[in-house]
Amino acid sequence: MLVAVLIANPDRPSITDAVLAEARAVLRTEHQPRILHGEVAAELLVSGEPSDALSLTETLRTAFSDEPIDLAVLPADAHRRKRLFLADMDSTMIEQECIDELAGTLGLKDHVAAITERAMRGEIAFEPALRERVALLKDIPVGAVDGLIAERLSLTPGGPTLVRTMRAHGAQTCLVSGGFTLFTGPIAAMIGFHEHRSNVLGVSDGRLTGTVEDPIVGKAEKRATLIELRGTLGLSPADTLAVGDGANDLDMLAEAGLGVAFRAKPAVAAAAQVRIEHGDLTALLYLQGYTAAELVA
Numbered sequence: 067m068l069v070a071v072l073i074a075n076p077d078r079p080s081i082t083d084a085v086l087a088e089a090r091a092v093l094r095t096e097h098q099p100r101i102l103h104g105e106v107a108a109e110l111l112v113s114g115e116p117s118d119a120l121s122l123t124e125t126l127r128t129a130f131s132d133e134p135i136d137l138a139v140l141p142a143d144a145h146r147r148k149r150l151f152l153a154d155m156d157s158t159m160i161e162q163e164c165i166d167e168l169a170g171t172l173g174l175k176d177h178v179a180a181i182t183e184r185a186m187r188g189e190i191a192f193e194p195a196l197r198e199r200v201a202l203l204k205d206i207p208v209g210a211v212d213g214l215i216a217e218r219l220s221l222t223p224g225g226p227t228l229v230r231t232m233r234a235h236g237a238q239t240c241l242v243s244g245g246f247t248l249f250t251g252p253i254a255a256m257i258g259f260h261e262h263r264s265n266v267l268g269v270s271d272g273r274l275t276g277t278v279e280d281p282i283v284g285k286a287e288k289r290a291t292l293i294e295l296r297g298t299l300g301l302s303p304a305d306t307l308a309v310g311d312g313a314n315d316l317d318m319l320a321e322a323g324l325g326v327a328f329r330a331k332p333a334v335a336a337a338a339q340v341r342i343e344h345g346d347l348t349a350l351l352y353l354q355g356y357t358a359a360e361l362v363a
Contacts (some may be wrong), residue, residue, distance in 0.1 A: 068112045068119055069142040070095075070126060071102075073345040073352050074135050076224075079105035081135065086110070092129045093122065103358035107349075116141050123340075136349060138340040145304035145323060147354045151232050152292050152318060154310035155243035155250055155264070157186070158328050159225045159257060159347070164249045165199055167218045171210050174202055187331045188313030192244060192284045200267065204276030208269055211248045219249075221257060224347030229258045230362040231351055238299055242291050244283055244314050263291050289317035309350060310334070326350055 070093055074080035086099045086108060097111040112122065122139040130137060140146065156163045169178035178199050185195040229239050241254040243264040254262035265283050268275035281287060288310075296306055308315070308322035311330040319325030319338050327338035328347070335341040342349045351361060 067142040068114045068116070068122065068139050069146075069355070070110045070112050070122065070137070070139045071107070071353055072109070072126075072135055072137055073107045073342070073349045074105065075344050075346060076103075076106050076348070078134055078344075080133060081105045081108050085130070085133070085135070088129065089126065092125060102352050102356070106358075107345075107352035109352075109355065111142060112139065114139075134344045136342050136345050138353060140324070140340075140353065143304075145302065147235065147356075148232070148307035148324060149237050149301055149305040150292075150295055150299060150307070151229070151237050151239045152242050152288070152295070152306070152308045152322070153229075153240075153259075154288075154312065154315050154318075155241055155253060156245050157311045158309060158315075159222055159241060160253060161220045161222050162218065164214070164219070164245045165196075165203075167214050168203055168206060168210070169199070170218075171206055171214075172202070178202060186312035186314070188316075188333050192314045193282050196244065196265070196282060196284070197278060200274075200278045201276045203267075203274050206274045208248065208272050208274065215249065215252055219253070221253075222347055224345075224349070226257050227361050227363055228347045228350050231356060231360065233258060233260070234362045235360075238295065240291065240295060242283065242288050242318070244288075244312075246278075263287075285314045285317045288315060289321050292318050292321050307350065307354070309347075324353065326353070 072081050093112050095112045099108045101108050119139040126137040166179040169175050184190045185192050239259045241259045241262040243250050246267050247264050250262040250264040266279040268277035304323040306322045307324045308318045309326040309328050325339045327335045327341040
């Protein structure tokens with residue numbers, strides 16, 4: 067069996083009885099919907115093989131192209147609830163790009179943000195682009211990071227609930243970022259991740275040196291982290307979940323049992339198994355079949 071999941075943003079509930087009736091007709095299923103959260107999320111069982119999931123997802127997207135609804139058809143099997151979760155940080159678990167905000171302290175935000183955007187779209191290689199941007203950060207006081215976290219950065223809605231709910235049900239969680247440990251440490255703690263992996267900025271006399279230590283956490287390292295943690299925990303690929311938005315997340319998303327593009331760059335959204343464009347991060351819980359009653363706020 068397969069399961070079709072329909073998800074709306076909690077601020078704009080859209081999964082009405084009429085929507086569910088149309089979804090049943092489109093999918094030609096006789097199964098009654100299972101309501102996961104009011105008019106925010108619901109699912110329908112559908113007959114089919116895993117190889118049918120992509121075509122059925124596209125059929126639903128076509129039918130609901132004008133609605134603010136995210137749609138996915140997934141295997142309804144014993145691996146649906148994941149036991150390992152890896153997440154990108156910038157523009158995924160938080161709503162900003164940390165390196166752009168750091169550059170803003172020097173009046174260089176627009177310049178650095180343009181490079182960041184090209185790297186996240188996959189138009190330029192991530193590692194040289196990171197070194198180029200980090201070089202521009204030379205002499206920024208390390209203490210500026212605390213102020214940015216407090217004043218400029220905001221958690222993406224649903225993120226803490228996502229992580230804490232998965233932890234409450236026994237999953238291991240890791241924040242893995244092409245950003246910097248100065249940010250991932252505090253942010254991982256705020257959200258509730260077990261651990262974090264990211265790049266280490268060079269520091270001397272309390273100021274950034276404009277360098278970043280090797281190895282750089284980029285596309286290959288993110289995938290390698292998933293494989294490492296999966297092996298340590300003795301899990302199958304199907305037991306893993308990853309989420310991200312940029313080109314440096316592609317290999318990690320492809321390696322995961324369920325790879326989710328969250329409000330992602332076009333190339334990432336096109337390549338990922340599932341894309342979330344309307345819902346918040348609790349959408350990843352509904353994809354796993356969690357109900358509102360099971361969520362840990």
